[in-house]
Amino acid sequence: MTTIYDIAKKTGYSITTVSKVLNDYPNVSEKAKAKVLAAVEELGYTPNSSARTLATNKSWMIGVVFAEHLGVGMAHPFFSEVIESFKKHVELYNYDLLFVSRKMGLKEETYRHLKHRGVDGVVVVQSLGDDALDFTEFNMPTVFIDMPEKGAHAVYSDNKQGSTLAVDYLYGLGHRKIAHITGAQTMYTAVERAKGFELAMEKHNLSIPSKYIVDGGYYSYEGGREAMFRLLSLTDRPTAVFVSGDEMALGAIKVIKEAGLRVPEDISVIGFDDIPLAKHVDPPLTTVKQDKELIGHQSAALLLDEINELGKNRNGKVIPVQLIKRQSCMSVDHMW
Amino acid sequence: MTTIYDIAKKTGYSITTVSKVLNDYPNVSEKAKAKVLAAVEELGYTPNSSARTLATNKSWMIGVVFAEHLGVGMAHPFFSEVIESFKKHVELYNYDLLFVSRKMGLKEETYRHLKHRGVDGVVVVQSLGDDALDFTEFNMPTVFIDMPEKGAHAVYSDNKQGSTLAVDYLYGLGHRKIAHITGAQTMYTAVERAKGFELAMEKHNLSIPSKYIVDGGYYSYEGGREAMFRLLSLTDRPTAVFVSGDEMALGAIKVIKEAGLRVPEDISVIGFDDIPLAKHVDPPLTTVKQDKELIGHQSAALLLDEINELGKNRNGKVIPVQLIKRQSCMSVDHMW
DNA sequence: GCTCCTATCGAAAACGCTTTCGTTTTAAGT
DNA sequence: ACTTAAAACGAAAGCGTTTTCGATAGGAGC
Incomplete structure (x- = not known):
């Protein structure tokens, strides 16, 4: 490995001066600068970041x-x-x-x-x-x-606001029986989105049957499947479901299709995140986009x-x- | 920051000994080991990786x-x-x-x-x-x-083999008019897959109209769209298309649907990669899986x-x- | 020619650790 | 008690930098 010493030897300057030109110090002559830089190039010198970090206490x-x-x-x-x-x-x-x-x-x-x-x-x-x-x-x-x-x-993200957006939209579409597939309530985002959902529903004077809120776990596809499965088994099925995450939403949609129903003709689904695949699935997923x-x-x-x-x-x-x-x-x- | 010197001072041993217990050297007494370790715990000492790297020339x-x-x-x-x-x-x-x-x-x-x-x-x-x-x-x-x-x-991956698998499968399904959407030929994988495609077609004595091979660019969704668009405009359309990447395949499928056709009823599509969404799209994508x-x-x-x-x-x-x-x-x- | 700046340079310490190798201590053997 | 080998320890050099601060040189001003 070529070090600052090699440059010093080659140019005849001290390592101090070499270091100075390498770090753009002001008080070093143009001549020295040129010679050092030339040597650096010729020897293919690369500073050692560990040594630098040790000396400066900054690791980048x-x-x-x-x-x-x-x-x-x-x-x-x-x-x-x-x-x-x-x-x-x-x-x-x-x-x-x-x-x-x-x-x-x-x-x-x-x-x-x-x-x-x-x-x-x-x-x-x-x-x-x-x-x-x-x-x-x-x-x-x-x-x-x-x-x-x-x-x-x-x-x-403004998770609560996201839920509001979703519910308002669904409400505007005429939905009144809206369910919510939540994420595991150990996660901050999941709690917020659930809270937002309840608040928004309340705003529209919509009641939430306890069966309409079901935990889908850690935002997984499988979790979404299971949650939707439970929702479908209800006698009084929701006409729309707001799902706390896109992957879960995809799982939910899959189950709906498997049950012989259609999205959105039979049930509307709205997700959260806007992951890359959201626009590519069928039907393209309406969702709350996180920036x-x-x-x-x-x-x-x-x-x-x-x-x-x-x-x-x-x-x-x-x-x-x-x-x-x-x-x-x-x-x-x-x-x- | 607490260093090896602090540990040395506290325990009364030299920094050499401290370093030795920290690095599991054999010739150090149990007593020293215990005292040092205790001090390490008490002072909340953490070795400095830059210094270590500098000394050992190993960065981990x-x-x-x-x-x-x-x-x-x-x-x-x-x-x-x-x-x-x-x-x-x-x-x-x-x-x-x-x-x-x-x-x-x-x-x-x-x-x-x-x-x-x-x-x-x-x-x-x-x-x-x-x-x-x-x-x-x-x-x-x-x-x-x-x-x-x-x-x-x-x-x-065994890219050529992947193409063979795809073509053989399509052939077995009875397809004879098989097109290929390639990746940009500046990429190794794209070239291999294209080669594999030609070889496999040859094996089955299938001719490849030059219009049946179209470049979809850098494996992008958009590239797939454009390529498929060209394929659809052909008078003698293929009944199946082998696409060099899953994202491109999704784009292709989208275009097929937009044209009022169906996958796989009108055109069969097979991708490459098996990205996570492949199983979630509609229809679930048949593809060559890379491990x-x-x-x-x-x-x-x-x-x-x-x-x-x-x-x-x-x-x-x-x-x-x-x-x-x-x-x-x-x-x-x-x-x- | 002398003083005094200013510009340029370099010696040396410091950063926190590893490792060699010599020294001291301990224990074992007689 | 004495020798000897083994075990435990530490001094010091080295890893490649940065940075402080003192030294030197050259020129300006008189």
């Missing part, structure tokens, strides 16, 4: 703590898009992303590991509330995605500010959602 | 070079699954993954950056052949995914071996593919 790495419950890891349809957006943004400022292995349930381990690596900041993407790292003793710039955390930066791009961007901006100690007050930043009307919902007037 | 990081052409980055439906599998495997050996920002087209930059970071190995996941890093002067353990590279480890799990696992194993200098002969490792029969294909006898 951002740790990514990734924990989801579908078990698909970074292939997660929603999180992966958010992280990609996050990555694109921090890259502009020369940060690399370090995916640390998170042994689920061992928060202490993860915490130490991040310290060990000396990352400049951390972004944690995870759904479960109770499983969260204990942030308070985690003295490091951090931003949470998809979940608020007291005293910490966090970026997440993954913005979420990633905002969380990156917040984290960068915090790293550079421009951190303002730390709290949650909620991102607006949007109703994407496709073809899985239908006015009751046209149903058969 | 694996660089990930990720370049795809859908523009979705790590949200790529196929690559993300492969990388996830790769990650799961290397994690077992305590490696973390470093995603370096790859400025497309600046291979030299990427190369330097990886050196700079001192990663122990590199996994490059990218489709384009001509854009590949110049591996020869890249003196570092490396494994390529989805594309062979002379003199380097590489793991990829993402195995690809990730194998490439991890190869890279780890290379890092530990157990590297055998470096060359491509081809992973078998499998035909997943779902419902987008139909026997000609039942077509209308």
Whole structure:
């Protein structure tokens, strides 16, 4: 490996001077600059980031703590898009992303590991509330995605508002018997969406039979299937169902079709997330779109500010959602 | 930050001894071990990985070079699954993954950056052949995914065989007029699949009208749409089309439906990849499945071996593919 | 020619750890 | 009690940088 010493020897300057030209210090002559740069090029020198980090206490790495419950890891349809957006943004400022292995349930381990690596900041993407790292003793710039955390930066969608959008839309279409397939109530997003659903229903003076609210688990396709199955077995079936996640919605639609019914002619379905496949399925899924791009961007901006100690007050930043009307919902007037 | 010196001071031992217990050296007394470990716990000491890397010349990081052409980055439906599998495997050996920002087209930059970071190995996941890093002067353990590279480890699917499987199946169903929507011929996988298609057709003594082979670009949904559009405009339409990628296949199916035709009743479609949504679309997509799990696992194993200098002969490792029969294909006898 | 700046440079310490190799301590053997 | 081997320990060098602060050189001003 070629080091700063090799450059020094070759140019006749000291390592101090070499280091200075490499770091754009002002007081170094043009002549020295030229000679050093030439030598760097000729020897194919590359600075050693470990040494630099050791000396400066700055690693230019951002740790990514990734924990989801579908078990698909970074292939997660929603999180992966958010992280990609996050990555694109921090890259502009020369940060690399370090995916640390998170042994689920061992928060202490993860915490130490991040310290060990000396990352400049951390972004944690995870759904479960109770499983969260204990942030308070985690003295490091951090931003949470998809979940608020007291005293910490966090970026997440306006989940309640999303539910309102969905219910209002369904109501406008003439639906009165609206069911809700929720996510597991251990997840912040799932609770919020459920709350929003109830609030919106209340607003329209619609009652919610207890059987109309069914837990679909961790946003999985299978969970959606099972939940919808139960809904279909009801004597007084809903005419529309608002599902807390797109994957679950797809599972639900599948079950409806298998039962010989049609979407939206027999039952309207509306999802949440707007994952990439949503527009490709049949029928194209009407859903509440989360702005993954913005979420990633905002969380990156917040984290960068915090790293550079421009951190303002730390709290949650909620991102607006949007109703994407496709073809899985239908006015009751046209149903058969 | 608490260092090894703090532990030394607290326990009365030298930093050498502390370091030794931390690294499980044999010749250190039980007593010393106990005292040091206790102090570590009490002071909440975490070793500094930069210092360690500097001293040992081993970073325990694996660089990930990720370049795809859908523009979705790590949200790529196929690559993300492969990388996830790769990650799961290397994690077992305590490696973390470093995603370096790859400025497309600046291979030299990427190369330097990886050196700079001192990663122990590199996994490059990218489709384009001509854009590949110049591996020869890249003196570092490396494994390529989805594309062979002379003199380097590489793991990829048996693309030709996949095409054979598809064509044989279609042939068995009675189809004779089979078209192929290819991927851009700058990509290794696309070329192989196209070759395989021609070979298989030849085997069955089937001629391929030149209009039956149409380029769908970089495996995108839109590309599939356009390609299928051209196919539909033909006077002598194919009864089946083998599409080089699932996303493209979905686009193709969409166009077929829009034209008032049905899949598979009017046209059979078969894809390649078996992305997660393949089973959820309507009709469920018959496709050639790539074993993402195995690809990730194998490439991890190869890279780890290379890092530990157990590297055998470096060359491509081809992973078998499998035909997943779902419902987008139909026997000609039942077509209308 | 002398003083005093300013511009340029370099010696050396520091960052936190590993590892070699010599020294000391302990235990075993007689 | 003495020798010897083995076990336990530590001094110091080294890994490749950055950064402080003092030294030197050259020129301007008189």
